[in-house]
Amino acid sequence: MRRLLIGLAALLPSIAMAGEIIDSAGRRVAIPDRIEKVFAAGGPASILLYVLAPELMTGWPRRPREEEKPFIASPYRDLPEVGMLTGRGGSANLETVIRVKPDVILDFGSVKETYVSLANATQQQIGIPYLLIDGRFEATAASLRLLGAALGKSERAEQLALYVEAQLTAVDAAIAQVPATRRPRVYLARGPDGLETGVAGSINTEIIERAGGRNVVEATEGQRGLVRASIEQVIVANPDAIITWDRGFYERAGHDPLWREVKAVREGRLYLSPTAPFGWIDRPPSVNRIMGLVWLAGIFYPQQFPKDLRDQVREFYKVFYQVTPDDKELDGLIAWSKGTAPPRR
Amino acid sequence: MVERHGTAETIAASPHSRPGIVVALAALLVLVMTSAVLVGAYPVSPGELIGTLGRFVGGAPRAGQIDTVLLEVRFPRIGAAALAGASLAAAGATYQGLFRNPLVSPDILGVSTGAGLGAVLGIFLSLPVAAIQALAFFGGLATVALVYVVAAAVREREPTLVLVLSGVVIGSLTGAAIALLKVLADPYDQLPAITFWLLGSLASIRKHDVLLAMPLVLLGLMPLVLLRWRINVMSLGDEEAKALGLEAGRLRMIIIAAATLVTSSVVAISGVIGWVGLVIPHIARMLVGPNFDRLLPASMLLGATYMVLVDTLARTIARVETPLGILTAIIGAPFFLWLLARGRRGWE
Amino acid sequence: MSGLPAAMAARGLAIGYPGKEVGRDIDIEVRPGEVLCLLGPNGSGKTTLFKTLLGLIPARAGEVRFGDAQLGELSRAAVAQRVSYVPQAHAAHFPFLVADMVTMGRTAHLGLFDRPTREDRERARAALAELGIGALADTEYTRISGGQRQLVLIARALAQDAPVIVLDEPTASLDFGNQVLVLQRVRQLAEQGLAVVLSTHDPDHALGIASRVAFLNDGRLIATGSPREVLTSERLETVYGVGVRIVTLPGGQTLCAPDLGSARRLST
Numbered sequence: 001m002r003r004l005l006i007g008l009a010a011l012l013p014s015i016a017m018a019g020e021i022i023d024s025a026g027r028r029v030a031i032p033d034r035i036e037k038v039f040a041a042g043g044p045a046s047i048l049l050y051v052l053a054p055e056l057m058t059g060w061p062r063r064p065r066e067e068e069k070p071f072i073a074s075p076y077r078d079l080p081e082v083g084m085l086t087g088r089g090g091s092a093n094l095e096t097v098i099r100v101k102p103d104v105i106l107d108f109g110s111v112k113e114t115y116v117s118l119a120n121a122t123q124q125q126i127g128i129p130y131l132l133i134d135g136r137f138e139a140t141a142a143s144l145r146l147l148g149a150a151l152g153k154s155e156r157a158e159q160l161a162l163y164v165e166a167q168l169t170a171v172d173a174a175i176a177q178v179p180a181t182r183r184p185r186v187y188l189a190r191g192p193d194g195l196e197t198g199v200a201g202s203i204n205t206e207i208i209e210r211a212g213g214r215n216v217v218e219a220t221e222g223q224r225g226l227v228r229a230s231i232e233q234v235i236v237a238n239p240d241a242i243i244t245w246d247r248g249f250y251e252r253a254g255h256d257p258l259w260r261e262v263k264a265v266r267e268g269r270l271y272l273s274p275t276a277p278f279g280w281i282d283r284p285p286s287v288n289r290i291m292g293l294v295w296l297a298g299i300f301y302p303q304q305f306p307k308d309l310r311d312q313v314r315e316f317y318k319v320f321y322q323v324t325p326d327d328k329e330l331d332g333l334i335a336w337s338k339g340t341a342p343p344r345r
Numbered sequence: 346m347v348e349r350h351g352t353a354e355t356i357a358a359s360p361h362s363r364p365g366i367v368v369a370l371a372a373l374l375v376l377v378m379t380s381a382v383l384v385g386a387y388p389v390s391p392g393e394l395i396g397t398l399g400r401f402v403g404g405a406p407r408a409g410q411i412d413t414v415l416l417e418v419r420f421p422r423i424g425a426a427a428l429a430g431a432s433l434a435a436a437g438a439t440y441q442g443l444f445r446n447p448l449v450s451p452d453i454l455g456v457s458t459g460a461g462l463g464a465v466l467g468i469f470l471s472l473p474v475a476a477i478q479a480l481a482f483f484g485g486l487a488t489v490a491l492v493y494v495v496a497a498a499v500r501e502r503e504p505t506l507v508l509v510l511s512g513v514v515i516g517s518l519t520g521a522a523i524a525l526l527k528v529l530a531d532p533y534d535q536l537p538a539i540t541f542w543l544l545g546s547l548a549s550i551r552k553h554d555v556l557l558a559m560p561l562v563l564l565g566l567m568p569l570v571l572l573r574w575r576i577n578v579m580s581l582g583d584e585e586a587k588a589l590g591l592e593a594g595r596l597r598m599i600i601i602a603a604a605t606l607v608t609s610s611v612v613a614i615s616g617v618i619g620w621v622g623l624v625i626p627h628i629a630r631m632l633v634g635p636n637f638d639r640l641l642p643a644s645m646l647l648g649a650t651y652m653v654l655v656d657t658l659a660r661t662i663a664r665v666e667t668p669l670g671i672l673t674a675i676i677g678a679p680f681f682l683w684l685l686a687r688g689r690r691g692w693e
Numbered sequence: 694m695s696g697l698p699a700a701m702a703a704r705g706l707a708i709g710y711p712g713k714e715v716g717r718d719i720d721i722e723v724r725p726g727e728v729l730c731l732l733g734p735n736g737s738g739k740t741t742l743f744k745t746l747l748g749l750i751p752a753r754a755g756e757v758r759f760g761d762a763q764l765g766e767l768s769r770a771a772v773a774q775r776v777s778y779v780p781q782a783h784a785a786h787f788p789f790l791v792a793d794m795v796t797m798g799r800t801a802h803l804g805l806f807d808r809p810t811r812e813d814r815e816r817a818r819a820a821l822a823e824l825g826i827g828a829l830a831d832t833e834y835t836r837i838s839g840g841q842r843q844l845v846l847i848a849r850a851l852a853q854d855a856p857v858i859v860l861d862e863p864t865a866s867l868d869f870g871n872q873v874l875v876l877q878r879v880r881q882l883a884e885q886g887l888a889v890v891l892s893t894h895d896p897d898h899a900l901g902i903a904s905r906v907a908f909l910n911d912g913r914l915i916a917t918g919s920p921r922e923v924l925t926s927e928r929l930e931t932v933y934g935v936g937v938r939i940v941t942l943p944g945g946q947t948l949c950a951p952d953l954g955s956a957r958r959l960s961t
Contacts, residue, residue: 193549228666230548283533590773590801635787
């Protein structure tokens with residue numbers, strides 16, 4: 001309690017010179033003029049913050065793995081683990097947040113009522129402004145600009161937002177020429193047995209659909225998000241392409257007689273997504289998915305997107321992650337996206 | 346010599362006097378399994394089924410995808426469902442007798458949470474499926490062994506009570522370990538896999554899973570079948586069983602080991618499936634009475650039938666899979682309440 | 694009859710649980726055809742003594758013998774072939790048929806994986822018939838009265854074909870008529886040559902059917918001998934702390950009449 005009071009007292013001067021911002025949920029949040037520390041409430045928020053203003057970060061929800069570190073700029077790759085404040089498996093406690101003394105707490109994802117009330121309650125309890133930013137893929141550019149304005153990083157936000165919009169426009173233009181029936185039918189294989197997937201329209205697969213793939217798992221009444229499928233259902237759906245990031249599944253499925261019944265596997269269109277420093281298509285669902293958009297569009301429509309993946313990876317990592325991978329690291333990523341993952345470290 | 350009067354009504358109402366019922370249950374199982382083969386995402390007609398079976402029996406080469414779907418996917422899956430249902434019901438019936446409590450399920454000594462911890466650890470370490478199954482299997486065995494050892498170390502006059510209590514305690518510790526791993530797991534990658542495993546599913550069953558689990562299940566069922574008369578006597582309680590000439594302690598250990606082997610083997614390939622081991626023995630007891638001689642086969646047949654039905658629902662009611670644990674609870678829990686309300690419960 | 698060797702004998706027995714002695718220096722024996730009645734107030738150690746005699750808990754000292762065999766050296770099945778046990782009529786958990794319940798008495802004669810044979814089932818039915826409850830064979834044990842249950846458990850013990858039968862307060866919680874019925878049956882068992890040990894609270898039951906009485910108080914045998922010798926009004930008054938008179942009816946039957954308040958008022 002004493003520490004809480006001291007924490008509150010320490011915050012008082014910055015609150016006194018507050019400005020106001022309207023977040024994605026329509027909440028009016030008073031924020032200090034000078035922001036020096038931001039606490040990201042979860043994985044998606046930490047990546048959004050990292051690409052926009054890494055110098056404001058207080059830590060990672062989960063410490064980056066060794067294989068991920070080369071692709072995160074120094075010194076941010078070595079920031080401590082601070083846990084998660086919201087969402088599944090929340091592990092940060094409020095006292096940790098207070099001790100870190102952030103000027104703002106940031107959450108990036110759903111802006112539904114649950115998260116609004118959570119944000120309000122936390123903000124009231126510990127007296128730190130809590131921003132909710134819309135995490136839908138469609139809203140990426142707008143969300144970048146909104147957060148940029150809130151944190152006083154509008155210039156950087158604009159640069160990233162323009163990049164996102166350019167990619168989206170290019171993809172849209174290319175897909176527009178392809179009738180819906182000619183678009184590839186795609187299955188997202190998750191989990192160690194590849195039988196966990198996301199239904200069409202879910203946050204887990206929206207990047208596939210945005211890149212012009214048709215998710216073979218159509219949503220039935222009452223189902224959203226992740227579901228389980230059976231191998232029989234996958235055989236019947238017979239997708240043209242299968243996307244996964246599970247290395248174990250990728251290695252096994254290629255020579256599994258049952259998965260070989262599926263067109264995608266037979267025709268060598270089972271694709272492994274790299275996950276360093278963050279997943280290309282999900283895990284977590286944040287701005288890292290822009291890389292997946294570029295990659296998938298090239299896979300689905302090689303004629304329309306003839307650009308070399310290597311150049312695009314280098315550019316995206318430079319613009320977003322502010323690292324310049326050397327040739328060896330780039331080779332590693334490209335090989336990974338072609339199915340040769342680095343050894344797990 | 347034996348007088349028979351005044352009990353005609355009782356006899357008519359008694360489940361003990363229906364010897365044909367086990368045969369009828371067996372016929373029902375065959376019918377349900379045959380029907381289950383014919384439904385699913387991949388359309389199969391009875392003619393095609395006969396064709397596939399003909400090629401299979403005749404040793405002819407496979408003719409296209411339909412043979413693969415039937416022989417590699419659907420048959421193993423229906424077989425696994427029947428195996429899981431029969432095993433869980435057999436273990437449930439055994440434990441209800443052994444612990445003299447009709448509310449006991451095969452999980453009472455922690456086999457499911459132990460298997461769950463093993464599997465969750467496997468998922469957390471990103472191990473391949475076979476390793477996850479192996480960890481689940483040994484997790485179940487190890488947890489029950491630990492419960493048994495702890496209970497044996499506590500010198501008490503009521504060994505079954507101590508067993509149940511240490512089962513509760515260690516089960517709750519195991520549950521805490523699972524929860525810890527869930528918190529530590531990657532929420533966007535491993536956590537969903539953990540959640541799905543704990544809900545149970547036969548979606549990824551392969552022929553080799555069934556071929557691996559089957560001998561272990563049979564090995565566990567054998568003592569239960571052979572000792573079925575003694576399991577009756579054990580249900581009278583420790584003291585009476587001893588006074589009637591049983592080495593109750595040793596027998597209890599054998600029965601627990603056998604039931605644990607059976608449950609662990611199927612949970613390793615199916616994930617946690619609740620309610621079957623609790624509800625099915627009740628229904629079986631209502632149909633054939635408590636004599637384990639008939640209760641064991643009736644429970645196994647009913648359990649297999651029920652599981653094949655539920656799994657068929659799980660793979661057909663939506664375009665994707667419905668977790669088994671959800672279906673068994675949705676069907677099992679209200680049915681169980683209805684049994685309680687109905688009064689005639691097969692136990693006192 | 695006293696010429697026969699004891700079917701069961703306990704010498705210098707100390708009884709109790711780990712860390713808690715309940716009684717000691719207990720010597721009792723029972724011969725074929727005898728009814729040994731173990732009498733004592735609540736908490737005197739009757740049940741603990743029975744469990745020790747049956748080998749359900751180990752003796753703390755002394756020994757129990759069945760003829761030449763010593764209890765501690767026998768397997769459970771061998772013990773069950775020598776002594777059968779009738780617990781107090783209990784509510785069963787599962788509705789076994791009476792016939793199945795009685796057939797369970799045959800377990801000690803079956804191999805590890807055996808099921809009862811036709812002979813075993815016939816032996817069970819015969820035991821039921823002997824006790825006059827053959828008609829209950831196909832009824833569920835949970836649906837019969839407490840008195841009937843007690844008789845079924847006695848039938849189970851009979852089916853066990855052991856020369857000694859031990860009954861733990863077989864008349865407790867039965868109504869008057871059933872108490873008499875059960876006592877009659879118990880006496881018949883002894884007349885057929887079984888060695889019977891039963892415990893009871895009620896001195897009248899001991900006076901009624903016992904060949905010999907062992908009076909247990911606070912874990913010690915305070916007297917053994919014929920009912921008349923053991924059950925004196927002084928001894929009963931000492932143990933139970935109430936006034937008692939021993940009365941002999943004109944037919945020769947002996948009864949124990951407690952001194953109730955109304956009796957005292959009548960005498961004044």
